[in-house]
Every structure is written in structure tokens, then in C-alpha cells.
Amino acid sequence: GAGVSQSPSNKVTEKGKDVELRCDPISGHTALYWYRQRLGQGLEFLIYFQGNSAPDKSGLPSDRFSAERTGESVSTLTIQRTQQEDSAVYLCASSLVGGGTNEQFFGPGTRLTVL
């Protein structure tokens, strides 16, 4: 595709429910990143994929958060038993090759609201 796409664009859920967020990277980009951005805050790194492996999961806030990626394609970020503090915009980015030295291109984000 022309750019990184994410779905849904908005998600409202009740505390305790599970949610799944989807990211479709730019075609040919091998690296994929997930970030969280709380209102008025900077970007918080969550996880990085090179292909379908995740060499760096250090940013996942808790064991309620998990992510997977199919090959060099779609990635899903799952949040189980959501809490109100999970409310944020979840951003996905992709880059042509892995390693943080490469330019990242962001999707439009998913705004998650936990009631």
C-alpha cells in the first residue's frame, strides 16, 4: 500500500475487556514498531519486529500486552483485561530495514479509550 495503515481508527471498550489492534506496514518494509502515546505525552516504545521475530520486547508495559506479526506483513497488538491507564493512541511504524538507524513511517494510529 501507499502508507502504513491501522485499524480500527478508534476503539472504545470497557475495563476488563480484551482488544486487538492491527497494523499493515508499507509493502517491502521488513521492520515494524509499535508505540504508545498518551495525551500530551511523547512516544513510548512498545515492541519492534524484524520480519516476524521480535528481538526487542522491552517496552511492553505488562504481561497483558502481546504482539505478533505474520511474516513481513500485518501485525496485531493485543491488550488483555484492559485498564483505564491503557487509554492512549497506539501508533505503528515501519521501516525498510531493521535497526533504529532507519527512517520510520507512521500509520494514523488507533485511539483507544477504556471506560
Added chain:
Amino acid sequence: QKEVEQNSGPLSVPEGAIASLNCTYSDRVSQSFFWYRQYSGKSPELIMSIYSNGDKEDGRFTAQLNKASQYVSLLIRDSQPSDSATYLCAVPTGGFKTIFGAGTRLFVKA
């Protein structure tokens, strides 16, 4: 803890002036540096990358890097109201993680 520091602002400049945005970082081994622009309610958009000491110019934007001082800046010449946004400094660490600063809010007054 590797850090990237930016003044949160807001930085207010009149239209046509030069806006100067600054960023310091703690990881001495960092080799590449990025500036992203983020409009309110939108996702970050890459506007500049710089890898070597000195200046890099792209249109009205100039990035400046001083690795000895661990300092990177972004200059916006002939600032326009459409430049009003939050500017994020991003510094990859030695691994796969990129550390983003909290951003500087820029207002350009018409």
C-alpha cells in the same frame, strides 16, 4: 536510562521569523538523528534526518548536529502558520529502540 530532552514550549514566533528547536541526548554512541513533525491529532511525520556533524539543509529546514556536545537542533526559516505543530526529536539507541523526546510545541503567529 537513555534520554532525549527537549523544551516542551510552547515556542511562539512571528510569521517569517526563524524558529529554533533544540534537543539533547544522553547516548554517546548514537549515530543517527531524526526530526518528526506532529500536528494535533495526527501521527508523526518524518521531516529531517542527520547522521554527520554539521548542518543539513532541506528547503526551509536545517538540521544541525554536534555529537561532541550531544546536541541536535532544527531551524525553520521563514516560519509559516502551517508550521505550527509539535516537533519530536528521535534518537535511535545502539539497538533497535528509538527514543523520542516529549516534543516542542511551536506556534507561528500570522
